[in-house]
Amino acid sequence: MNNQFIPVNRPLLDGNEKKYLTQCIDTGWISSEGPFITELEEKMAARVNRKHGIALCNGSVALDLAMLALDLPKCSQVIMPTFTIISCAAAIIRAGLEPVVVDSDPLTWNMDVTKIEGKITPKTKAIMVVHIYGLPVNMNPIFELAQKYGLKIIEDAAEMHGQNCNGAPCGSFGDISTFSFYPNKHITTGEGGMVLTDNPLLAEKCRSLKNLCMKPERRFLHDELGFNFRMTNLQAAIGLAQLERLDEFVSKKRAMGKFYTEQLRDLITIQLPLQKTDYSENIYWVFGLILKPEVEFDAQEAIKRLAEKNIGTRPFFWCMHEQPVFKNMGLFKNEKYPVAENLARRGFYIPSGLAITTDEMNIVVNAVKEVLG
Numbered sequence: 001m002n003n004q005f006i007p008v009n010r011p012l013l014d015g016n017e018k019k020y021l022t023q024c025i026d027t028g029w030i031s032s033e034g035p036f037i038t039e040l041e042e043k044m045a046a047r048v049n050r051k052h053g054i055a056l057c058n059g060s061v062a063l064d065l066a067m068l069a070l071d072l073p074k075c076s077q078v079i080m081p082t083f084t085i086i087s088c089a090a091a092i093i094r095a096g097l098e099p100v101v102v103d104s105d106p107l108t109w110n111m112d113v114t115k116i117e118g119k120i121t122p123k124t125k126a127i128m129v130v131h132i133y134g135l136p137v138n139m140n141p142i143f144e145l146a147q148k149y150g151l152k153i154i155e156d157a158a159e160m161h162g163q164n165c166n167g168a169p170c171g172s173f174g175d176i177s178t179f180s181f182y183p184n185k186h187i188t189t190g191e192g193g194m195v196l197t198d199n200p201l202l203a204e205k206c207r208s209l210k211n212l213c214m215k216p217e218r219r220f221l222h223d224e225l226g227f228n229f230r231m232t233n234l235q236a237a238i239g240l241a242q243l244e245r246l247d248e249f250v251s252k253k254r255a256m257g258k259f260y261t262e263q264l265r266d267l268i269t270i271q272l273p274l275q276k277t278d279y280s281e282n283i284y285w286v287f288g289l290i291l292k293p294e295v296e297f298d299a300q301e302a303i304k305r306l307a308e309k310n311i312g313t314r315p316f317f318w319c320m321h322e323q324p325v326f327k328n329m330g331l332f333k334n335e336k337y338p339v340a341e342n343l344a345r346r347g348f349y350i351p352s353g354l355a356i357t358t359d360e361m362n363i364v365v366n367a368v369k370e371v372l373g
């Protein structure tokens with residue numbers, strides 16, 4: 001029996017993080033005005049072929065700024081997956097818009113792109129693409145729909161640092177894209193996020209909104225209401241050290257995915273993540289498992305049984321159309337999305353952070369086999 005608890009995620013912080021943090025302290029640059037912020041913005045933008053990057057305090061507000069900056073007509077509809085984090089729908093609603101959700105693909109767990117066109121109405125103005133858990137959404141059909149119906153594209157690449165789709169980097173797609181740097185993402189700043197775009201007007205809007213909409217010519221004078229969504233130099237210092245190692249981190253995640261896949265592929269009670277599609281190869285942001293229909297219990301029970309064996313796990317997202325907060329707003333009335341509902345009830349992920357060791361993965365595999373064998 002394993003006595004040491006294995007957490008679902010531990011980040012790797014053994015590169016230049018300490019060195020750059022020490023520089024912040026030695027120079028006194030600890031606020032959002034330090035030099036590492038611009039450096040991180042430029043290096044992230046270069047990495048994903050974007051012209052502008054705007055560093056922020058987390059990935060959720062990155063979505064908020066993206067939606068506000070696009071400035072779509074009030075009450076327009078934005079199409080998005082039902083299976084995602086609430087930040088996506090919250091950003092749409094806070095911008096005065098209506099989220100319209102789409103079911104998931106049972107194999108990639110991403111928004112089913114074949115179901116988007118049926119949701120388009122004269123009120124539809126944008127598609128929010130969210131890449132889920134390690135495989136990106138195939139962008140080609142999205143580009144076709146956006147072209148055909150004149151729609152904007154928002155790309156939530158929070159889980160996709162270092163990933164590609166049809167050979168182009170995730171975070172480079174559409175009008176505006178976002179990243180998160182939460183500690184379970186491929187690169188972290190503790191808390192942090194970024195908005196990226198090629199459009200200088202959108203970039204300027206985001207820069208203004210993140211900094212209280214201060215007028216450049218007169219500090220403390222405002223034409224509009226903004227926010228303080230700034231990232232600190234301390235966070236950017238960690239982010240720069242992390243970004244230096246992104247390729248190594250992606251390789252490490254893929255090796256983890258390969259190991260788990262090989263060890264668990266004979267277990268007939270679970271569905272594993274797809275290793276690749278014809279447009280990308282999984283980077284395993286997390287290693288998810290879906291309980292097959294013949295398993296008599298659900299993910300909550302599997303999670304409990306694994307916790308008894310000292311294995312940390314997380315349940316999958318809960319669908320947007322089943323959120324009490326949105327039901328109370330009168331949204332998604334009588335809507336059903338069976339694939340996503342099944343993912344939410346029968347999916348969970350096992351320890352898959354960057355600092356995981358082979359010994360730990362072996363312990364996890366044995367525990368999963370005991371619970372689900």
Ligand SMILES: *Cc1c(COP(=O)(O)O)cnc(C)c1O
Nearest residue numbers: 058059060085087158159180182
């Ligand atoms: C993590 C995540 C976010 C939110 O990022 P935070 O930095 O935690 O606010 C948004 N979208 C997706 C898909 C995420 O995984």
